[in-house]
Amino acid sequence: MRENSDISALPRILLEWYDMHARRMPWRVPPAQRMAGTLPDPYRIWLSEVMLQQTTVATVGAYFERFTTRWPTVAELAAAQDADVMGEWAGLGYYARARNLLKCARAVVERHGGAFPADHAALLALPGIGPYTAAAVSAIAFDQPHTVLDGNVERVIARLYDIHTPLPGAKSELMEKAGALTPQTRPGDYAQAVMDLGATICTPRSPACGICPWRAPCAARAAGTAAALPKKTPKKAKPVRHGTVYLAQRSDGAWLLETRPDSGLLGGMLGWPGSDWVDSSLPMPESAAPLAANWRETPGEVRHTFTHFHLILRILQAKVEVDARPTTGHFVPRENFRPSDLPTVMRKAYDLVRTPSATAL
DSSP states (O other), X not given: OOTTXXXXXXXXXXXXXXXXXXXXXXXXXOHHHHHTTOOOOHHHHHHHHHHHTTXXXXXXXXXXXXXXHHOOSHHHHHTSOHHHHHHHHTTSOOTHHHHHHHHHHHHHHHHHTTSOOSOHHHHHTSTTOOHHXXXXXXXXXXXXXXXXXXXHHHHHHHHHTTOOSOBTTTXXXXXXXXXXXXXSSSHHHHHHHHHHHHHHTSOSSSOOGGGOTTTTTOHHHHHTOXXXXXXXXXXXXXOEEEEEEEEEEETTSOEEEEEOOSSSTTTTOEEOOBOOOEETTSOOOOOOOSSOOOOEEOSSOEEEEOSSOEEEEEEEEEEEOTTOOOSSSEEEOGGGOOGGGSOHHHHHHHHHHHSTTSOOX
């Protein structure tokens, strides 16, 4: 940022912009209502922040509406069956978040009588709440001057100060700069304003500098470097793993499923029985079929990308009689089976079996 810029004026300028241009979201209290005294529901703020980790606003909206319709309060979520919550979460990915969601809801009920604590340290002590989520809930729900630093804010601050240190190494510098801007007045609205600025104006590609409320003091705009920031350390290529899944359907339409262990990827989720997932440089892992049947390989394969690796699955399928006795898993009657309850990678396998001529990608 240029030396003659008045840093103290930036929060006021941004809040004036936010009052006119705030995005409408189902968990957000609009700025006019907030200034009139309407307070956000900490439960809805917390839930939205957990859902928004690694997921876009466009994707989260429908999930948030379903969750809050089915479980309107943290106490009702805490009392929910694990399988029901995991089923509603299916498709959002990063399933450890869903497990931590339940742990946190139950801790709020057990430790705090069903009300999220306003104390920042108490929020940090809850399961699954890290520094970012604690700061977001403290600021947005309780209007405390905590600094929220998500990807949008990192981009805004890197450009405002023309910071070229690559991420993630730049995080501490970006946090220091962002913290210096966080105001004591309306910190909750300010936190949402700077996130909105990054999401709608200071976008990753082709930032709309001409209509940005911070265009005058923006050092990267003056230097012509905005589109290149923030810089990021190149990522290593993701390894590829492979494995096998078994899809068995009884003659009465029931499907053979298993509940995966609580720990590890897709923990606690429904899935198809199958092998371990091993590096693609190794032979296909040995796996025992979950029951004796005339297994045949489905043409095509499932391809799915996780955070740290790509996965390729081959599918073996079989039709079995109603008296089939699996060694692992359990049959789910046709009327109780919902493909939407499956995590995305398992649903891809189902879709491939249902449309054998297609390849799941």
